[in-house]
Amino acid sequence: MKTRLAFGLVMALSGACSIIGGPARAADLSAGAAAVQPESPAGLMQLPAVIERVRKQFQVPGLAVAIVKDGKLVLARGYGVRRLGQPATVDGQTLFAIASNTKAFTATALQMLAEQGKLDMDGRVTDYLPGFQMSDPYVTHEMRIRDLLAHRSGLSLGAGDLLYWPPTRYSAQEVVEHLRDVPLTSGFRSHYAYDNILFDVATLVIEKVSGMSYADFVRQKILLPAGMNQTLVHDHTLPAGLDVATGHALANFSQLQTVPEMTWANNLGAGSLYSNADDMARWMNILLAGGALPSGRHLFSTASRDQMWTMLTPIPVPPASVSQLEAARPNYLGYGEGFFLSDYQGQRLVWHTGGWPGMVSRITLVPGLDLGVAVLTNQESGAAFNAVTMTILDAYMGRSGIDWTAAYAAAADKAAGTADSEVARHQAARSRQAPPSLPLEGYVGTYHDRWYGDVVIRRIKGQLRLSFSKTPLLVGTLEPWQHDSFVVHWDDRSLNADAFVDFSLDEDGKVISARMHPVSARTDFSFDFQDLRLQRQPAVAH
Incomplete structure (x- = not known):
């Protein structure tokens, strides 16, 4: 839903x-x-x-x-x-x-x-917020005040919502600054996307x-x-x-x-x-x-x-x-x-x-x-x-x-x-004889996305625990699914937003990145996990 x-x-x-x-x-x-x-x-x-x-x-x-x-x-x-x-x-x-x-x-x-004459609805956003940036210079220049209200910017459905949903530690100013890294997926004013x-x-x-x-x-x-x-x-x-x-x-x-x-x-x-x-x-x-x-x-x-x-x-x-x-x-x-x-x-x-x-x-x-x-x-x-x-x-x-x-x-x-049938299809396609290709420790690390920030995976009491660094509610346990795919089950079950986490390995068998997407089509679109591009960061020597 x-x-x-x-x-x-x-x-x-x-x-x-x-x-x-x-x-x-x-x-x-x-x-x-x-x-x-x-x-x-x-x-x-x-x-x-x-x-x-x-x-x-x-x-x-x-x-x-x-x-x-x-x-x-x-x-x-x-x-x-x-x-x-x-x-x-x-x-x-x-x-x-x-x-x-x-x-x-x-x-x-x-x-x-x-x-009151204090702004022009057709004035450029940069006339009022000089630091405003979208990920495309043309869209930045042409974005008008009226465009902010019309859902026609070229952003995808719910793009950037994870910057404030569930509630995060980012300030409003920081959210808007991160907008420059949120990808556009269609043409400016080309179609509707909430x-x-x-x-x-x-x-x-x-x-x-x-x-x-x-x-x-x-x-x-x-x-x-x-x-x-x-x-x-x-x-x-x-x-x-x-x-x-x-x-x-x-x-x-x-x-x-x-x-x-x-x-x-x-x-x-x-x-x-x-x-x-x-x-x-x-x-x-x-x-x-x-x-x-x-x-x-x-x-x-x-x-x-x-x-x-x-x-x-x-x-x-x-x-x-x-x-x-x-x-x-x-x-x-x-x-x-x-x-x-x-x-x-x-x-x-x-x-x-x-x-x-x-x-x-x-x-x-x-x-x-x-x-x-x-x-x-x-x-x-x-x-x-x-x-x-x-x-x-x-x-x-x-x-x-x-x-x-x-x-x-x-x-x-x-x-x-329909949503449950899709989940059942994933279950039917799952091979329970295909464990992770690495020991659990091999997936531990800090993963960085340009627009969201850091997602951290730790091993605690024999389990992998995933947490979004700026979102206190997004903490959960990673369950091996098959091969190098896992499912994160959030501790707060009312979120209804469990997600697949798919890891990519390099030629030496080391994790280099991860992608996420919701398990169920009933998950709210504000959980825009699919827009994350999580790059594993080098371990910091202590």
Whole structure:
């Protein structure tokens, strides 16, 4: 399953309650009610039952849903519990990591600075960050501010994510400096490939131009004026006493367990925000209103909003993974500035998803209906938020008859089956009579990659142990597979990212390099092991 930080393209193919009738206000959003408003579409009356079925089907302990329509708050409610095995329930104020839904705030910040005349969206990145470098001089020279937001740089899918995912000791400045060594795999602006690292560059541009930290700019210039007083930038540990959901993941793709809180401060612009249903309702209303606040003042202009919602990078429309999802297949698909753009039943959709350790979310806007839907969950199931979102869209479009829970369950089962078949194929091809060609000591050493840094292999108590020097969570045991191939099993089983490690030997039978790639297709693409070129370093004499 492709989740975590880089949960960019999850297509429809592949508690306490707050309900009010007027514009969303801080006082209103704490009020409770038990059911959807009577004037809401009839199809929405079954939403609580659908959500409970979704939670059971996809093993989601808790989720929150926000719906806005015609500038009014329809629903901001929680379902289930914040943490498995504990009684505290999710409500409209429970905070969830919204991960890549942060990208819309980063795009908004840049557009606001452009409105103030402090930057040009079509200006060169090097005009604002003279030290900025891509691995190709031409791309370095031609990269514009708008390009940072559009996933069309020539980088591969998730390129460079291991510099900050899982959390590393690199600073944001160091991550951007390492970008010069991250390889390009396609032509500049030639096609779509989702990345996070260029949003780190955008973060530094915002800080350089505004003279403020990214966190302070977003808090002071966006969140507070928007009345999003509970949303926070997760640049350090979360303050104690918050109403916050705990993330959950299926360790080994099977056993549901909690995921420890992680702080990720070296790429804030790509995925650092925590928010809740109440505040996401406010955010969706502001976007749908073209930047207008309830007071009538504009946080940003409608023209800026429209630029963010203009397609920059077309994306080929994939086929429906199962026949039950054919109805959700769009006619067009693309990316603007921090938003995906597609259609459903003749209506334009503006949306994004987000993934974080144990939490995934989806925000969907239907401008033609003045409708917004947010689904925040504390389990890594894109199928869950898609099923809920599509059920709500159908209710407002007067459609019925599609069981989205069953459809997404079928798609999830098929994806898991395909991935497991690939793992089984590797198992069948494995020769257990082909041990490593060297004693284990022969693989010990420091291996260096130009863009990541060092990966170290040690022999401890008769086993090979592999560790990424800047990533505390990436520590595991190497199991001999066959010949000079091993599998690294990470100590943290919730990562779901075990990988093959293939060693290359020189003519004298000594290891000179290693390559890695994930064992399972269900491993998140942010584990971009395949981009590493690990060269064994000479041993240092003591």
